[in-house]
Structures are given as C-alpha cells and as structure tokens.
Amino acid sequence: MKVAVFGAGYVGLVTGACFADLGHDVVVRDIVEAKVDALRAGVVPIHEPGLDEILARNSERLRFTTDVAEAVDGAEVVYIAVGTPPTYSGDADLSDVWTVVDELPRVDRRIVLAMKSTVPVGTGRAVRHRLDDRGLGNVGYASNPEFTAEGTAVRDFMQPDRIVVGAFADEDGDLVAALHDGIDARIVRTDVASAEMVKLASNAALMTRVSFINEIANVCEATGADVVAVAEAVGLDRRIGPSFLRAGIGYGGSCFPKDSLALKQLAANSGYNFQLLNAVIEVNELQKRRVIGKLERRLGPLRGKRVALLGLAFKPGTDDMREAPSLVLAGRLLSEGAEVTAWDPVADGRAHLHGVVIAETALDALDDADGAVLVTEWPELRELDWATALERMRGNVIVDGRNLLDPAELRALGFVYEGIGRPVV
Ligand SMILES: NC(=O)c1ccc[n+]([C@@H]2O[C@H](COP(=O)([O-])OP(=O)(O)OC[C@H]3O[C@@H](n4cnc5c(N)ncnc54)[C@H](O)[C@@H]3O)[C@@H](O)[C@H]2O)c1
Numbered sequence: 001m002k003v004a005v006f007g008a009g010y011v012g013l014v015t016g017a018c019f020a021d022l023g024h025d026v027v028v029r030d031i032v033e034a035k036v037d038a039l040r041a042g043v044v045p046i047h048e049p050g051l052d053e054i055l056a057r058n059s060e061r062l063r064f065t066t067d068v069a070e071a072v073d074g075a076e077v078v079y080i081a082v083g084t085p086p087t088y089s090g091d092a093d094l095s096d097v098w099t100v101v102d103e104l105p106r107v108d109r110r111i112v113l114a115m116k117s118t119v120p121v122g123t124g125r126a127v128r129h130r131l132d133d134r135g136l137g138n139v140g141y142a143s144n145p146e147f148t149a150e151g152t153a154v155r156d157f158m159q160p161d162r163i164v165v166g167a168f169a170d171e172d173g174d175l176v177a178a179l180h181d182g183i184d185a186r187i188v189r190t191d192v193a194s195a196e197m198v199k200l201a202s203n204a205a206l207m208t209r210v211s212f213i214n215e216i217a218n219v220c221e222a223t224g225a226d227v228v229a230v231a232e233a234v235g236l237d238r239r240i241g242p243s244f245l246r247a248g249i250g251y252g253g254s255c256f257p258k259d260s261l262a263l264k265q266l267a268a269n270s271g272y273n274f275q276l277l278n279a280v281i282e283v284n285e286l287q288k289r290r291v292i293g294k295l296e297r298r299l300g301p302l303r304g305k306r307v308a309l310l311g312l313a314f315k316p317g318t319d320d321m322r323e324a325p326s327l328v329l330a331g332r333l334l335s336e337g338a339e340v341t342a343w344d345p346v347a348d349g350r351a352h353l354h355g356v357v358i359a360e361t362a363l364d365a366l367d368d369a370d371g372a373v374l375v376t377e378w379p380e381l382r383e384l385d386w387a388t389a390l391e392r393m394r395g396n397v398i399v400d401g402r403n404l405l406d407p408a409e410l411r412a413l414g415f416v417y418e419g420i421g422r423p424v425v
Pocket of ligand 1: 006010030081096099117119254
C-alpha cells in the first residue's frame with residue numbers, strides 16, 4: 001500500500017521505516033527542512049537502536065518531504081505522528097494535529113487518516129466533525145495508537161504485544177489492520193474512543209506500577225528491607241508479573257509525564273477527580289528529589305560540592321532528554337550551589353543543561369567529584385572501572401538511582417554506596 005506519515009520524530013520515523021520494511025511505499029513528511037534534508041542524505045536525526053539499518057535497508061520504498069501534496073499523492077492511509085505536548089494547564093496541545101487535519105488536501109478517492117499521536121479520548125470524534133465540515137466525507141478516520149518504547153521501538157513495532165485499531169467505519173479499520181500484514185500479533189478492533197483510551201490507560205497502568213514500587217522502596221528504606229529482593233519475589237507472582245517493578249528515581253520521558261497529565265485533565269474536564277493518578281504523579285515528582293536528601297545526608301550542605309550525574313537520557317537506549325529526571329536533579333543541585341558535571345553516551349547534555357559541565361567520558365565527569373549519582377542505567381556504567389573512578393574522585397559517595405550496581409562490590413572498593421530502597425550501611 002501507499003502510506004504517508006506526518007511527523008518524522010521518534011514515532012513517525014519508526015512507523016515509516018517499519019511500514020516500508022513490511023513492503024509498503026512510504027512518504028514521511030515533516031515541517032523541519034533540516035530534518036528532511038538530513039534524512040534524504042541518510043543521516044538519522046535521533047538515536048534509536050536499529051533505526052539506521054531499517055531506514056537504509058528500505059531506502060527504495062521510503063521518501064522524505066516537506067511537501068504535503070507530495071506526501072498525500074496516491075496515499076491510501078495518512079498517518080498523523082506529530083507531537084502532542086502538554087499545554088500550561090496539562091491538557092494535550094493538539095495544535096500540530098489540527099494543522100495536519102486542516103492542511104490535508106482534497107482527494108477524489110477514499111483515504112484513511114490514522115492517528116498515531118497520543119490524543120485525549122474524543123479527539124477522533126472532533127477530527128471527524130472537522131473533516132465533515134471541510135466536506136471531506138471521503139476521508140475515513142482510525143485511531144491506531146502507538147505503544148513502542150524508545151530504545152526498543154523498532155523491535156516493539158515489529159513484534160508488538162497487540163495492535164489496536166478503532167475506526168468509525170469497518171472498511172477503514174480493515175485497511176489499517178491490513179497494513180500490518182506480516183506482523184504476528186493480535187489485532188484488537190474497538191470503537192475510536194476506546195482505542196484512544198487503551199493508550200492512555202496502558203501508560204497510566206505502567207506509571208502506577210513505577211510509583212507503586214518506588215513507594216515500596218521508600219518504605220523498605222525506612223524499615224531495613226531490600227526492594228530489589230522484594231520486587232523480584234513479588235514479580236514472580238503470576239497475577240502480578242515482573243515488568244515495571246524496578247525501583248529508582250522515577251519515570252521521565254516524552255510520554256509518561258505528559259500523558260498522565262493529559263489523562264488527569266481529561267478526567268477532570270469530564271467532572272471526575274482521578275485520585276490514584278494524582279498520587280502516581282506526585283510520588284514520581286517527590287522520588288526524583290529524594291536523591292538530593294541522600295546526597296545531603298552524606299555530604300552535608302551541597303554548596304561548593306562537586307556532583308557528577310552519570311546518564312542524562314530519560315532511560316538507556318535513547319538520546320531523548322524530554323522530562324528526564326536528570327533535568328530536575330541538575331536544576332536542584334545547581335540551586336543548592338553545587339558544581340555539577342555530567343556525562344551521557346548519546347544524549348546531548350549541552351543542548352539541555354545550562355551551568356553543567358558536560359564531560360566526554362564517565363571517568364572525566366567523576367574527576368574531583370565529592371559524590372556521584374547514577375541517573376540512567378546505561379550498561380556502560382555497570383562495566384565502568386569503578387576502582388579507577390574512585391581514584392579520580394575527591395570523595396567516595398555514590399547514589400545509585402537505578403539500583404544498577406552491586407552494593408557489596410562498590411562498598412568493598414571503598415565507596416559509600418546508597419541505592420533506592422536498599423539497606424543502608
Ligand atoms: N516517543 C515515543 O516513544 C512515543 C511512543 C508512543 C506514542 N508517542 C506519541 O506520538 C506522538 C509523536 O511523538 P514523538 O516522540 O515522535 O514526537 P517528536 O517531537 O519526536 O516528533 C514530532 C514531529 O512532528 C513534526 N511536525 C510538527 N508539525 C508537523 C506537520 N504539520 N506536518 C508534519 N510534521 C510535523 C515535528 O517537526 C517533529 O519532527 C506524540 O503524540 C507522542 O505522545 C510517542
């Protein structure tokens with residue numbers, strides 16, 4: 001089939017590349033000329049494992065443009081994969097979505113507009129009205145939310161747990177479902193509103209697990225239990241399962257924080273106070289800040305102390321720093337008067353952090369540091385030569401914000417080690 005994808009970001013690029021890999025002819029359209037030029041030249045603007053290869057492998061079936069008409073020309077399905085960031089009030093900002101809907105050219109055949117962007121429930125209905133108002137009754141609409149995770153997005157797209165398609169007309173849902181031929185996964189067909197809600201509910205469920213295990217970790221700290229052992233045993237219960245039970249310094253990224261706010265506001269706008277979600281969000285905010293207390297307990301007042309942040313991306317496998325806990329930590333440390341150094345293997349700290357010295361290597365970041373915080377669980381940090389790290393530091397405090405390292409090993413080297421929800425020596 002011929003597919004157009006609007007938005008060449010983390011989702012749009014993966015969607016376009018994977019549909020091309022399934023044999024479709026794909027045109028990806030973005031409004032940022034530099035991005036399109038780079039993609040045409042074979043330069044991938046984001047770090048996403050496997051994306052370079054799949055784009056290169058399918059270059060014959062994949063084109064990039066800034067031109068709307070060129071993208072939609074001949075397309076049977078037009079995907080919207082533009083950003084839906086939070087507004088000041090926390091509601092999703094749909095202005096980029098509306099721009100795409102409004103710039104859709106008139107065509108003399110049936111096409112389907114498919115929504116990949118994460119949008120509030122009711123958006124599909126509103127888009128349907130807007131299309132009808134424009135006299136575009138021949139443009140069908142389907143919600144086909146995206147569940148991929150950055151860092152594993154290509155694999156997640158090709159081997160999803162499920163594909164959700166909600167459409168107003170069965171034929172439109174059939175077309176979007178058929179696009180996924182070749183992917184071995186159950187296709188769940190729903191109405192449009194339910195498909196929209198599946199995405200928001202899935203994210204909320206994952207965030208709830210994160211905040212749940214973080215609260216268990218905090219109680220472990222107060223009572224002498226070890227959350228790593230607790231989570232492992234809890235996760236072995238088949239009714240619970242092991243995923244998203246890793247205690248740490250909280251979730252970040254371009255999806256969870258904004259989608260939780262959007263769901264909270266969606267509920268509030270409908271007259272419902274989503275109390276559980278409020279708590280999940282608040283726990284996450286507090287969790288990022290607990291690291292500061294841990295450092296202060298070990299180092300005293302942080303004014304003039306040098307603290308190294310190891311890892312800046314919101315999680316390993318991506319260069320995405322949107323809503324990363326590192327941003328909150330750096331800001332809090334700087335406002336306490338600490339000197340902050342930082343390192344990340346792929347994220348561009350210079351573009352996001354002002355007043356922080358960005359080092360080329362993790363060891364360089366640790367030079368003369370009084371303390372270090374492991375912020376992102378990059379595998380490189382597990383493999384780091386921690387004996388050399390200690391020699392290069394001025395102090396010996398490490399807060400392992402992701403429980404990545406072996407406490408006994410680090411303590412044996414001479415570190416004062418603190419994890420999250422683990423017994424303190
Ligand atoms: N990032 C993820 O892992 C992920 C996962 C699931 C769902 N989502 C959702 O997918 C959507 C996109 O997220 P993202 O992370 O890819 O965003 P992104 O910011 O990386 O990419 C959005 C792209 O859309 C482009 N754009 C803006 N207006 C446009 C227009 N009129 N025409 C064409 N392109 C336009 C932007 O220039 C940008 O390149 C969001 O709603 C997000 O919540 C993201």
